Structures are given as structure tokens and as C-alpha cells.
Amino acid sequence: MKVRLAPMLALSMATLLVIGACTSAAPTNTGPQTGRTGGILRFGQSAADVGTLDPHFASGTQDRSLIDMVFNALIRFKPGDGTQFEPDLAASLPEPKSEGAKQAWTFTLRKGVMCQPTDGVPAYELTSDDVVYSLQKSADKNRSAYAGEYSGMTFEAIDPSTVKVTLDSPLSKALLYPKLANYSGGYIVCRKAAEKLGADGLKTHPVGTGPFTFKRYSPKEKVELVANEAYFRGKPQLDGVEFLYMPDLTSRELGLLGGQLDVANGTADIAWVEKMERNADAKVDVFGVGEVVSIHFNSRIPPLDKLPVRQAIAYALDRAEFQSLTGARVSEQVFSPVPAQFMPGGLTQQETAAKGLDYKSDRDKAKKLLADAGLANGFTLNMVTSELPSYRVVYESMQAQLAKVGIKIDLKVVDHTSMHSTIRLDTNPIVVYVAFRPNADVYLSQFFHSDAIVVTGKKPNTNFSHYASIDSLIDQARSEPDTAKQTALWKDAQTKILQDMAAYPVMFTNLVYARRKGVDYGHELKSVLALYPGIDETTRLMKK
Amino acid sequence: MNAAQSLRDRDVVVRPVPARSQRRRMWDTFVGNRAAVFGLGLALAITLLAIFAPLIASQDPLAQDGARRLTPPDDVFPLGRDAFGRDVLSRILHAGRISLVIGIGSVMLGGTVGTLLGLVAGYSGGKLESLLMRAVDVLMAFPSLLLGLTVLAVLGPGLEKVILAIGLLLSPPFARVVHGATLSLKEQEFLTAARAVGAGHLRLMRLHILPNMVGEIVVLVSVWTASAIRVEASLSFIGLGISPPTPTWGNMIRDGTTHLINAPWLSIFPGVAILLTVLAFNLLGDGLRDVLDPKLQQ
Numbered sequence A: 001m002k003v004r005l006a007p008m009l010a011l012s013m014a015t016l017l018v019i020g021a022c023t024s025a026a027p028t029n030t031g032p033q034t035g036r037t038g039g040i041l042r043f044g045q046s047a048a049d050v051g052t053l054d055p056h057f058a059s060g061t062q063d064r065s066l067i068d069m070v071f072n073a074l075i076r077f078k079p080g081d082g083t084q085f086e087p088d089l090a091a092s093l094p095e096p097k098s099e100g101a102k103q104a105w106t107f108t109l110r111k112g113v114m115c116q117p118t119d120g121v122p123a124y125e126l127t128s129d130d131v132v133y134s135l136q137k138s139a140d141k142n143r144s145a146y147a148g149e150y151s152g153m154t155f156e157a158i159d160p161s162t163v164k165v166t167l168d169s170p171l172s173k174a175l176l177y178p179k180l181a182n183y184s185g186g187y188i189v190c191r192k193a194a195e196k197l198g199a200d201g202l203k204t205h206p207v208g209t210g211p212f213t214f215k216r217y218s219p220k221e222k223v224e225l226v227a228n229e230a231y232f233r234g235k236p237q238l239d240g241v242e243f244l245y246m247p248d249l250t251s252r253e254l255g256l257l258g259g260q261l262d263v264a265n266g267t268a269d270i271a272w273v274e275k276m277e278r279n280a281d282a283k284v285d286v287f288g289v290g291e292v293v294s295i296h297f298n299s300r301i302p303p304l305d306k307l308p309v310r311q312a313i314a315y316a317l318d319r320a321e322f323q324s325l326t327g328a329r330v331s332e333q334v335f336s337p338v339p340a341q342f343m344p345g346g347l348t349q350q351e352t353a354a355k356g357l358d359y360k361s362d363r364d365k366a367k368k369l370l371a372d373a374g375l376a377n378g379f380t381l382n383m384v385t386s387e388l389p390s391y392r393v394v395y396e397s398m399q400a401q402l403a404k405v406g407i408k409i410d411l412k413v414v415d416h417t418s419m420h421s422t423i424r425l426d427t428n429p430i431v432v433y434v435a436f437r438p439n440a441d442v443y444l445s446q447f448f449h450s451d452a453i454v455v456t457g458k459k460p461n462t463n464f465s466h467y468a469s470i471d472s473l474i475d476q477a478r479s480e481p482d483t484a485k486q487t488a489l490w491k492d493a494q495t496k497i498l499q500d501m502a503a504y505p506v507m508f509t510n511l512v513y514a515r516r517k518g519v520d521y522g523h524e525l526k527s528v529l530a531l532y533p534g535i536d537e538t539t540r541l542m543k544k
Numbered sequence B: 001m002n003a004a005q006s007l008r009d010r011d012v013v014v015r016p017v018p019a020r021s022q023r024r025r026m027w028d029t030f031v032g033n034r035a036a037v038f039g040l041g042l043a044l045a046i047t048l049l050a051i052f053a054p055l056i057a058s059q060d061p062l063a064q065d066g067a068r069r070l071t072p073p074d075d076v077f078p079l080g081r082d083a084f085g086r087d088v089l090s091r092i093l094h095a096g097r098i099s100l101v102i103g104i105g106s107v108m109l110g111g112t113v114g115t116l117l118g119l120v121a122g123y124s125g126g127k128l129e130s131l132l133m134r135a136v137d138v139l140m141a142f143p144s145l146l147l148g149l150t151v152l153a154v155l156g157p158g159l160e161k162v163i164l165a166i167g168l169l170l171s172p173p174f175a176r177v178v179h180g181a182t183l184s185l186k187e188q189e190f191l192t193a194a195r196a197v198g199a200g201h202l203r204l205m206r207l208h209i210l211p212n213m214v215g216e217i218v219v220l221v222s223v224w225t226a227s228a229i230r231v232e233a234s235l236s237f238i239g240l241g242i243s244p245p246t247p248t249w250g251n252m253i254r255d256g257t258t259h260l261i262n263a264p265w266l267s268i269f270p271g272v273a274i275l276l277t278v279l280a281f282n283l284l285g286d287g288l289r290d291v292l293d294p295k296l297q298q
Helices: A005-023 A061-070 A128-138 A173-180 A191-204 A249-257 A270-277 A307-316 A319-324 A349-354 A363-372 A389-403 A416-423 A440-448 A471-478 A483-500 B003-012 B019-032 B034-051 B088-124 B126-141 B144-155 B159-185 B189-196 B201-237 B249-259 B265-292
Strands: A040-045 A075-078 A081-087 A096-099 A102-108 A153-159 A162-167 A212-218 A222-227 A240-245 A263-265 A282-297 A331-333 A379-386 A407-414 A430-435 A503-516
Touching (some): A040 A061, A040 A249, A061 A212, A061 A222, A061 A240, A128 A153, A128 A162, A128 A191, A212 A240, A249 A263, A249 A270, A249 A503, A249 B249, A270 A282, A270 B249, A282 A389, A307 A389, A319 A331, A379 A389, A379 A416, A379 A430, A389 A407, A389 A430, A440 A471, A440 A483, B019 B034, B019 B265, B034 B265, B088 B126, B088 B159, B088 B265, B144 B201, B201 B249, B201 B265, B249 B265
Parallel strands (some): A040 A240, A040 A263, A379 A407
Antiparallel strands (some): A075 A081, A096 A102, A102 A162, A153 A162, A212 A222, A282 A430, A282 A503
């Protein structure tokens, strides 16, 4: 059969023009809100499945973001800006009161906050009983992964709308508020639902007071949320959210560009950002919180038990080489474990350089240090890396950089969950960790306090270097009421870390998400602790 | 003498074909098969490029340059640079060494093990034959990639482990073919004659059976080399092959998928390398089968 090409081409072109005319009418997200827009927002997240939806155990990005849509806390970080606090379930931000050596914080609950209904538990008004139950759960190491954050704290329901939190040792607002805010253990679960569902039920069936209500979980596919019509800040603009698990970046990218997704998690790579920005239908948001990349040296594994060897590695590494693989717009170099750019207590480049602790790349010096340590011919280290690009890039760059001074790294690539398990078994001589923590105290406590040493610590956490030389500084800073003195103590602690080269701070990488032009999050994006742009009652979808 | 009688007489006169003449005929058959000659030439070219990769590659395949990452192909870097700023051409050339070592090494291993199993099973018969061939059947029941995954999940990644895993996958087909050929050969009269003059079992297998199935084995070797390279690429693609930073065609394709839209050359060029290599060995295998298979000759 003879095909007549010209008419077919003309027909195709005409069809494309019609489709183009229809789709190009998508409005932008500027301008005031006028009426409810509705629609289901489809969100592609970089994970294969749910980790856990119990907010007091969740730590993965995919879980934190979903939990944030379902739960509230007494206090919340301002939407889109993780540097400011505002009341959430509490009617106002409290001030501390001294009670002898103790410190008390009293929260008055907002009226009319409804716990979402679930099977066998109809909707009911949240009371102080729920809040106390939830905070006690957070403080219980059998029911929470963040129990250590709440040690020395007691919770009491004064009346149905008043909760009193008493601290054995006083804390500043800067340290207390994050513990009770919408982050990790601060999320408030509804007691009746939690008791009805049990510990296992909560893992896949979150019930809170937030703008969206859990509807359905399809393993390895998606979680569906619907608008919570009884939400205390008003009915959400969206009808719901489809939270899709899509571990492959290219699939998410094509899903967004093809219109099957409205929001997609991207990657901290400037090449990806610029590529997506070239597409007229997509908008890319690069925002905080910056997750800090640090390289921790296990001082129990020879030859890393020798300070000159750890220093040699530090001098062999070059922050600029690491950063060149992500791009300046999505990352920034850091010179202390606490990032000075957005957190008090961090050391700036100038401060570390003045102390001679910036470890500016000097491979000749590194070789000399190795030779002096009797390792002129180098040595080999075996370690695992996660398959995630954010980890592999750092491990493989480190591998190439250390090879230049004779240090060979044999890398084994494993899935992300396996990497987290393995490094907590104390087997990796060098651990690359990418993490955000809400303040200097949490960074230092979790990564450098002896209690947090992996396997052998009193409360094993993420002290991979087995560092135990700044416990007193951390403890002292935590209870220091004077902000300036507290900051000085944190800086002293980090000076010691760098002198002992327990960890090499590399850079922080920002969060990268892409969205269709018709998506309006409802707030400016500066930094979000839940590691996603923040979908709430104000988020709108304007694509029709 | 009538014509029919004459034809019968000619039929019974068996003229021994000189070995040189037989080799000549085989060579003529092979050379006459243009696809096979192309396959041989391509396989030789790929092998030479892989062997001399350190001399041919203009760049260190592991040298990173973040400032020039994802640079498209140009005069200096004809196949572009990857996400670490490494030269894609140099990495493909060096990856070829890994792929060929794995392809040839695993076929040698699988071929040796499979040939021995098939030979012993076919020659011995009885319970030993049943035992060995059922074991082979069990191995063949698993999809090759699944079996490779299982072995590597237990052993962990690494060149020698990949060779071991793929070699294990390849031994059953060799065993099946050799077993069948042995069953056929051991009924031949020349074997009875050799047995009659006192040849032992080992001698019979080594000098009388094995040399008569070299043709089949050579064909299997060339065809399965292609398969071994393909399986290695698949295992590397899913992250179970060779560990970074060593390049293999499979892990290059996988790493390129992240940048498939803005830097397609990262996946396309190693994909082409796999395609050409697999094609070369398959064409070569087909050509050898045409030459060595007596049925096809008739």
C-alpha cells in the first residue's frame, strides 16, 4: 500500500497545534487565591516504598514528607521557612518558667482541632491527653527512635486544653522548640487511633490532625491522601495527594514532563536543574534545608587510629572537587560539622583558616604525613556506599582523590537501607553521611557525643568516628542560657573535632524539587525541615 | 555393466578425504560466508582494541574532572565525558578488557566444567549419568540472570566472582551438548575397536571421544561468549557486577541513565559497544557452525 506522506504530516501537525493550544493555557502560580481549585496533586518521590509512617520512627525523606501532610505538632516551623517558629496545635508560643532547678513550659491548645477518623475510631477533638500520650511515646525508646531527645522531660495534662512540659535541665527556646515542632518526635499522634491501630498499624496507616487524611496504601506503588475537610486551618485547596514511589530519577523526570506528575523529587546536581529549567512546563526549586555531607573517620580501625593518617586524608581531599560534581547553586562548602551558613555554632572558612584547621587541599603534605606514619606506600580500605547518587558521588570522588596519595578504596555498592545498617555495625572505616539536624546541639550530640557511638555507646546513634573528647562541651553548651556563650562552646567543640580530625566537613547540598508550572505551594521556599516543598491547605493546582 | 550397477559401484568406493583438503573445504565455506567473516573481523578488532586499550586510550579512564562533567562529544573527547568528567571513549576501551576477560574467562570455566560433566555422564551411564544430568537440569531450570544474581548476592561483587557466577550459568548448556555427543560417539565402531585393543576409559574419552566433538564445543564457545558478555552487562547494570570506579559497559549504561535526556551519549556508546561485540561473536558462532556441522554441510 502506498502511503501519502504529505497529508499525513499535515494532519499530524494540525493535531499537535490543537493539543499545544489546549495545554499552553495552564496559568502560572502568581496572583491571589480566588476560590478553591481542587484537584489531586501527584507527587513522585525518590523511594521504592514506605519506610514507616509512624512519625516517631520515620527518618527517610519519603516518610518525613508524607507525615508532614498528615500530622501537626505543638509548634511548627513557618511553612517554607525552617528558621522561624509559629504556633501549630498550641495557641501561642510559650515562655519558660523556672521551678527550682527545673524549667517548665506550658502550652495552651488551640480549640476545635479534630483528630482524623479511622476504622472504628470516629473523629474527635484533640485534647491534652492526646498530646501527653504522643510526647510520652516519643520519649519511650521502645516506641520511638528519637527517645534520646526527650530524656529529662516530663509531660503533664493540666486540663483538657493545657499541657505542661517540665525539663530537669533548662533549655533555650532554640533547643526546646525543635523538639516540640513538626519534626521527628514532635509530631502529635492521636491517642485513640494509635491505640486502636497498634505499633504495626501506625507504620502504614498514619492518623493525625493535619490537612490531609490517609486513604489508601498500595505497597511499592503509592499512598493516597484526601483533603481533611475538618482541618482547623480550613479545608485544603486540593482534593487530595497521590504520593507515588518512583525510585528512578529518569522516570520521575519523564512523568513530570509528560504531565503524569505535578511535583517530582529531583537530584542535587546542577546539570539536572539546568536541564529541567530549559523546559517551559517545569519549574525547579532549589531550597534548604541544606543536608551536610561529612566524612567520618572510624578511629578504631587501623591505620585511622593514628591522627597523622586522618590528617593526611583530610589534606588529600579537596572540597572544590567534591562541589564541582554537584554545582555551586545546589551546594556550598562547609568547614565545620555544623554549617555556619545557616546555623549558630558553626565555624566559617575564615575562622577555621585562622586556626589552621581548614585543611586546605595539599597532597604533598598528605604524602609526607603518610610517610612519617610509616605508610609511604599507602594502604587499602574496604567500605560500602549507598546506591543513591548523593552518596555515590561523594564516595567515588573521595576514592579518586585518595588514590592520588596512594590510598586505595575498594567500594561495594549496596542499596540505601543496607548501607545504613552496615555503617551502624561499625564496619566502614570511613563513613560518608548526608544529614540535616535542626541545631548545633543535635548535630554534635548525635555525631560526636560518646553516648552516640555506634554499637557500643549508651544510646548508639551516628557517632561513627568513636569520638569522645567533647562530651563536656556539648553538655555544657546545651544547658547554657546565654546564647553567645552557648555558641562559643559549640565552636570550641568543633575546633577540637577538627584538631583531632574526627570528621572532615565537605559541603551542604540543598533540596531540589521540580514542579509543573501550575503548582502553587502557597508559600515561598527558603527551607523545609520535612525535606520536601511543603504541601498544605494552601497548596493549589491550577492546571485546568 | 549397466548404469545402475555402475552407480552402486561408485557408491561403495569410499575415497578417504585428505585432512588438508577437508581443512581447505572448511576454510572455503567460512570465507564464503560474508557475515561470518565480518563477525570474525569485528571480534578481532574489538579484542585488539581491548588488549591495547592502555596504549590507544588518550586519557586515564579513572581521572575525574568535575569542571568538565557531561561535556558532549568534541574533537578532543570524541565520545564526550561522563558525570565525573571522565573520558567516555577511554572508559569504553578499558571496559572492553573487563567484558572480554569476563566473556572468555567465564566460557572457559563453564565450558571446561560443563564438558567434563557431560563427558563423564555420557560415557559412564547408569546412576552417575542420571545424577549428573539431573543436577544439570536443576541448574538449567533457573533463569540465567536469577542464578547469577543469587551467586553474586552470596559471593559479593568482583571480577573473579562474576566470572565464577557466569561460568556456573554456562556449564549446563555445555554439559547437555557434550553429553548428547558422547552418547552418540560411544556407540561408534571405532570406539569399540579402540576398546578391543585395550584402551582405558580415560584414554577413550581423551583421545577418541573428545577430539570428535571439538566442532560442537567451538561453536558453543563463540555463541556463549556473546551471552556471557551480555549477562555481565546485565549484572553490572543492576549493580551486582564490578565495583566502581572500574568501568564496564553495563555499569556505564546504568550510570548514564540518570542523564539519559541531557547526556544520552553516556548510555548510547557503551550500548553500541555491547551490541557490536555480541553481534560479532554471534555471527562468528553461526559461521563456525556452518563450517563444522556435517549436517549443514550436506
